[in-house]
Amino acid sequence: MLNRRDLIKRLTALPLLGGVAGTFAFTRAAALSPQRDYFKELGVRTFINAAGTYTAMTGSLMHEEVLAAIQYASKEFVLLDELQDRVGERLASLLQCEAAMVTSGAASAITLATAGVLTGLDDKKAAALPRLEGTGMKTEVIMQKSHAIAYDHALKNTGVTVIQVETRAELEKAISDKTALMFFVNFCNPDGKVQAEEFVQIGKKYKIPTLNDCAADVPPVENLWKYTKMGFDAVCFSGGKGIHGPQSAGLLLGRKDIVAAARLNAPPRGNTIGRGMKVNKEEVLGMLAAIELYLTRNHEQDWKLWESQIAHIHSAVQSIPGVTAKIDVPAIANHVPTLNVSWDVKKIKVSGDELKDILRKGHPSIEVAGGGANSISITTWVLVPGQERIVASRVREVLMKASA
Numbered sequence: 001m002l003n004r005r006d007l008i009k010r011l012t013a014l015p016l017l018g019g020v021a022g023t024f025a026f027t028r029a030a031a032l033s034p035q036r037d038y039f040k041e042l043g044v045r046t047f048i049n050a051a052g053t054y055t056a057m058t059g060s061l062m063h064e065e066v067l068a069a070i071q072y073a074s075k076e077f078v079l080l081d082e083l084q085d086r087v088g089e090r091l092a093s094l095l096q097c098e099a100a101m102v103t104s105g106a107a108s109a110i111t112l113a114t115a116g117v118l119t120g121l122d123d124k125k126a127a128a129l130p131r132l133e134g135t136g137m138k139t140e141v142i143m144q145k146s147h148a149i150a151y152d153h154a155l156k157n158t159g160v161t162v163i164q165v166e167t168r169a170e171l172e173k174a175i176s177d178k179t180a181l182m183f184f185v186n187f188c189n190p191d192g193k194v195q196a197e198e199f200v201q202i203g204k205k206y207k208i209p210t211l212n213d214c215a216a217d218v219p220p221v222e223n224l225w226k227y228t229k230m231g232f233d234a235v236c237f238s239g240g241k242g243i244h245g246p247q248s249a250g251l252l253l254g255r256k257d258i259v260a261a262a263r264l265n266a267p268p269r270g271n272t273i274g275r276g277m278k279v280n281k282e283e284v285l286g287m288l289a290a291i292e293l294y295l296t297r298n299h300e301q302d303w304k305l306w307e308s309q310i311a312h313i314h315s316a317v318q319s320i321p322g323v324t325a326k327i328d329v330p331a332i333a334n335h336v337p338t339l340n341v342s343w344d345v346k347k348i349k350v351s352g353d354e355l356k357d358i359l360r361k362g363h364p365s366i367e368v369a370g371g372g373a374n375s376i377s378i379t380t381w382v383l384v385p386g387q388e389r390i391v392a393s394r395v396r397e398v399l400m401k402a403s404a
Contacts, residue, residue: 047364048390049383050366050383050391051367051377053242053334053381059241063293070286078281081263081268083284088100094292096229099254101259103262103279105238105249106214107151110151110236111154112262114181116262120257120261132160138178140161142171166193172206179208182209186217186332196212212227212232215241218241219299221297228254235254244290249279309388316395321403322403323342323344324343337380344374349402349404351371352373355376355398355402356371
């Protein structure tokens with residue numbers, strides 16, 4: 001693993017799009033600030049995001065270095081393939097993998113990687129997808145039943161049939177001449193009977209490519225190269241979560257041949273399954289700027305800030321009679337300090353869903369995660385510093401008001 005000094009040395013050998021950020025502040029570049037209040041005009045309500053980097057909540061906020069790269073890109077014409085070539089080379093160097101491409105999100109990376117494995121560099125096969133019958137292409141993808149999530153639809157877009165297994169024995173038995181790919185969902189690793197390293201070993205044994213969905217698995221920063229180094233043939237990440245790039249961007253990292261074939265199935269080529277998964281020049285350059293910035297951040301300082309913010313909210317609610325507040329850090333995916341708040345409904349007459357609704361409709365509007373009968377969860381990693389005080393005050397106020 002690269003230490004911080006070696007990483008910075010590697011970065012300084014390349015021209016940077018963005019500088020090093022000293023604090024974890026989400027400020028918009030003044031030159032880019034619109035004169036019109038578009039959201040107010042449209043009747044779209046903004047909110048304080050104490051929930052996390054959910055797609056429905058528009059991910060995370062971009063740093064001003066990323067916005068500057070996007071603004072820069074918007075003023076010139078370039079050839080999209082040439083830009084993807086050069087940015088891919090830069091990203092592969094920075095992220096210590098054979099090849100890389102910017103995709104329109106992690107789900108797009110899954111579809112394009114699967115398509116690439118199916119078609120190789122055969123443009124006739126690329127044009128045939130999602131029709132596989134009679135093309136000579138393989139037709140099945142294997143995954144563990146415990147890894148079956150809604151996002152596996154990104155695999156099915158290519159026309160493949162997903163085969164679910166539970167044990168290693170079942171996995172090996174399912175492998176046949178129809179098997180194109182073995183798919184792994186990283187945050188489900190603890191739930192599966194075949195763990196990540198063993199999964200890779202089986203893929204290598206049978207010469208079946210392995211794809212790891214790591215969409216929300218940054219931080220920690222080391223995950224950006226951990227799984228390609230582990231031996232996964234392709235790995236995908238969301239760009240608009242922990243990396244703070246454009247929400248509609250993502251990364252596909254891995255073997256050169258798979259990335260090249262994925263590119264064949266992607267824009268600007270028209271007669272392909274990925275034609276609607278366009279990434280514009282602004283997003284490609286913005287994604288590069290986001291990675292450059294993310295790799296040079298003081299991650300320890302960021303973590304200390306999140307801890308102090310979550311501790312402030314914890315302190316505000318834990319003293320309320322009937323409330324239990326606990327700080328946890330998920331082992332995989334959204335690996336950040338998270339405050340889980342629950343309460344005795346006999347003492348506090350509000351449900352989790354009702355509390356969320358009250359916070360959403362309040363002034364300012366606040367979004368938290370969780371819900372249900374008597375709980376919510378809160379993160380601070382996408383808050384603007386200082387907003388934790390508003391969140392703490394409002395959550396305490398609502399819980400106190402609902403106390404019997």
